[in-house]
Amino acid sequence: MIDFNELINALKGDGVTRNLDELARIVIPSNFRNGVFFGGTEVYLFKVDKYVVISKINYNGEGIKKVFDELGRIQINAEVRRDLEWKAKDSISVWKIDDYIILKKVESKCVFCGNNADLTNYKEKYICKECKKNISKA
Numbered sequence: 001m002i003d004f005n006e007l008i009n010a011l012k013g014d015g016v017t018r019n020l021d022e023l024a025r026i027v028i029p030s031n032f033r034n035g036v037f038f039g040g041t042e043v044y045l046f047k048v049d050k051y052v053v054i055s056k057i058n059y060n061g062e063g064i065k066k067v068f069d070e071l072g073r074i075q076i077n078a079e080v081r082r083d084l085e086w087k088a089k090d091s092i093s094v095w096k097i098d099d100y101i102i103l104k105k106v107e108s109k110c111v112f113c114g115n116n117a118d119l120t121n122y123k124e125k126y127i128c129k130e131c132k133k134n135i136s137k138a
């Protein structure tokens with residue numbers, strides 16, 4: 001059995017960002033699917049902390065079975081979305097390592113300072129309390 005935590009620790013950079021659609025599907029970029037995942041390919045989802053690992057192997061029989069559709073999409077099931085607080089239209093980072101696809105919700109952060117607490121959403125961007133205060137003074 002592969003160590004999913006080791007896989008996650010090996011992730012580099014921000015990955016590629018894709019949004020969940022209204023039916024909680026995510027398009028896996030075609031260069032990530034090439035030669036490995038096709039329309040009809042059965043895969044298994046594993047929740048690992050805040051990540052979802054997509055694998056062709058159902059380790060310990062514990063994965064949640066999903067099938068790639070012809071457009072390269074995978075639907076994330078309701079239980080996983082509830083646990084990870086993923087909602088329709090959320091941005092998800094996508095990585096590929098070997099034959100695994102790894103997903104994680106993009107964390108919201110202040111566009112000015114990167115802080116992720118006390119955020120206000122304004123026109124699809126986030127601003128923290130401190131920056132909001134400083135801007136209003138400026």
Ligand SMILES: [Zn+2]
Nearest residue numbers: 110113128131
């Ligand atoms: Zn800020």
